[in-house]
Amino acid sequence: MSALSGEFAAYLALVLVGFLPNEVWRWLAVIFSRGLDEDAEILIWVRAVATAILAGVIAKLTIFSPGVLATIPTPLRLGAVLVGVIGFLLVRRSVFAGVLAGEAALILGALLVGR
């Protein structure tokens, strides 16, 4: 395949199988949210579903980690998340403190375990 058509194919693939299947959910959301106002009762449920999906993403990334994160032992990853939550609670519910504490625990733990 010539470089030009290869390059063109890569952009075509990006739009057809990367952009459209992802973006369609946002367009549907624009349609579904018509006529809903901020205090609509159904939004409490919708937000709960979104929160639960996000929680599932968090747990899956931690337990069934992708790529090189899988080289860190699972108990260490779970422990680091716990340290992060403790840091978050101790420092005025600060996201930054929580992330920092969790990352520090992961890196120190990995160095101690000898990876």
Next chain:
Amino acid sequence: MSSPPEPQPASTLAAFRAGLNATWTSAFTYVLFANYVGIGAISHDFGFTITWTLVATVLVWAGPAQVILVSMLGAGASLFEVALAVGLSGVRLLPMVVSMLPMVKRPGVRSWKLVLPAHFTAVSIWVEALRLLPAVPREGRIAFINGLGTGYSICALAAALVGYYLAAKMPTLISAALLFLTPLAFLMSTLRNARMLVDRLALGLGLVIGPLFAYWQIGLDLLWSGVVGGTAAYAIHRVREALQ
């Protein structure tokens, strides 16, 4: 970044700028940066060009979808399989955008004006919007989200560029730590935003049900764990309100 095509009232520009400025004080900016350094690196490793990587960052604008796109296309999966996997990962955007747009719009606003804020909506914007929007005057909220989204996009593009060219030199532990930022930051932000009982329940239930459904290899596990966990949390919330 181009200037708006027609003269805008000062308040719109001010709101856009306020959104843009909010980028630099948001903890998510750092997470986003680290995340896209990782995405730039895998894009390099799978042999995509830097231009393709940057265009993909802007068009897809969702970290997990881009990781799936790059790794599956790069590994030679069929286009149909890639579209399916990307589409499934994008389902979570639907409830996020539906719950955010009513905070953003005014009665009578044209739908096309919501397409850009909807495009910018990913986990980072969703979490920050729920936190920051209540303090923004309603007429400036669309511009505020567009400003915030533009700021995040600039940051992600810079990060993808850095990751693309550093790919070969990154030690494993650093790559692992970069990937670990995503679950950590998502968890902390959701914890901070979850003020109502229903949100806390949804978070707790999702944390347990999500990996269980994945372990049992239920198809569309994330979608189902969201519907089951979210609905259970909502039901408990309703029962509790009825009892009070």
